[in-house]
Amino acid sequence: MIEPGKPHFDDDDRMGLPSALRAALCDLHRPTKPVPTGFDKAVLAAARREWLRQRRRRLVIWLVPATAAAAAIVLVVWLGGFWSGPAGSVSLSPMVSAPPSQTPLKDINGDGQVDILDALMLARRVEAADIAGLEWDFNGDRVVDRGDVDTVALAAVRLDREAVQ
Amino acid sequence: MNGKAHRSGKGSAAAAWKVVSLTVLALLGVRSLTVAALPVAAVPVVDESAVRFCFVDLYVDSGSQTLAAWQVELVATAEAGEVKIVGIEGGEHPAYRQPAYYDPAALTHHRVILAAFCTGTDLPTGKTRVARVHLQVPADAQPHYEVKLEAAADRDGQRIDVTVHATQGEPS
Structure with a gap:
């Protein structure tokens, strides 16, 4: 039985063990060889290596989130430039007017002006699949479809259309 | 460890x-x-008591011809205060029930260009309401409207002469 002050039952003389048996049991736990002096140094070096490894690992653990935080700050600041419009105005929506055309808008029906009649003509050509080439690819997506019709129609209703035609 | x-x-x-x-x-x-x-x-902060809201119905009368496309400019003014366009709604005929094309920059201004077309065969003739424009006007001012036809076409895409006019209404 282990009791306070008697860390090993071999030292308990109340067990009434014969002294020879007790000595033999104690001998079981004695080092058979002397510990080499270099062994402590090796253990110490191993401990130091482990400590350095842990330190590097902690550094990496902090470095990655810190980089992410810096990127987030840059992103927020960068987005801030888009959120704040000129002259104190605030625009949270990117769609404030008709998008600029990729190519100059054309007078599709040849009447000398770009208006809703051009959109109508283009829409009919698109619906009839009567489109050859990318002459009317006004939004620059390499296909002539309803998106180009919308581009023409939105150009026709722009308040500053004189500036774009 | x-x-x-x-x-x-x-x-x-x-x-x-x-x-x-x-x-x-x-x-x-x-x-x-x-x-x-x-x-x-x-x-600027809008004083609710200083403004009221109303709408303007835009009508196009194409007579006996079918109306396949139309484009109209609307300018709303008031002698006292400022008129602002606050919303665009579609018309009554199925061909023009969707809101017309307009420049979003026109919202909160007093001028807008509206346009729409329909490639279908169910097209209106005669007088038809093609759009409803919602406005914020000064409470004690009577706004004036200028409507200008810019283009209209029949089902063949040919330019046609039509008449346009605007009628003010008050929300019920």
């Missing part, structure tokens, strides 16, 4: 990510507060 170190590493990572999350949230919070604060300074 390794398990403890591993737990310690996980704890550090969690703490680091908490710092990142809090930083991003704080930045977004500051940003949203800034954005929320700007309109107060940039946009």
Whole structure:
């Protein structure tokens, strides 16, 4: 039985063990060889290596989130430039007017002006699949479809259309 | 020992990510507060008692011809105060029930160009309401409207002569 002050039952003389048996049991736990002096140094070096490894690992653990935080700050600041419009105005929506055309808008029906009649003509050509080439690819997506019709129609209703035609 | 170190590493990572999350949230919070604060300074406060809301119906009369496309400019003015366009609604005929094309920049201004077309065969003839424009006007002012036809076409895409006019209405 282990009791306070008697860390090993071999030292308990109340067990009434014969002294020879007790000595033999104690001998079981004695080092058979002397510990080499270099062994402590090796253990110490191993401990130091482990400590350095842990330190590097902690550094990496902090470095990655810190980089992410810096990127987030840059992103927020960068987005801030888009959120704040000129002259104190605030625009949270990117769609404030008709998008600029990729190519100059054309007078599709040849009447000398770009208006809703051009959109109508283009829409009919698109619906009839009567489109050859990318002459009317006004939004620059390499296909002539309803998106180009919308581009023409939105150009026709722009308040500053004189500036774009 | 390794398990403890591993737990310690996980704890550090969690703490680091908490710092990142809090930083991003704080930045977004500051940003949203800034954005929320700007309109107060940039946009004049509307005194609800000083304005009222009404709408204008736009009619196109194409007579016996079918109306396949139309384009109209509307200018709303008032002698006292400022008129602002606040919304665009479609018309009554199925061909023009969807809101017409317009420049979103026209909203909060007094001038807008509206246009629509229909490639279908169910087209209106005669007088038809093609759009409804909602306005904010000074409470004690009577707005004036100028409507100008810019283009209209029949089912063949040929330009046609039509008449346009605007009628003011009050929300019920």
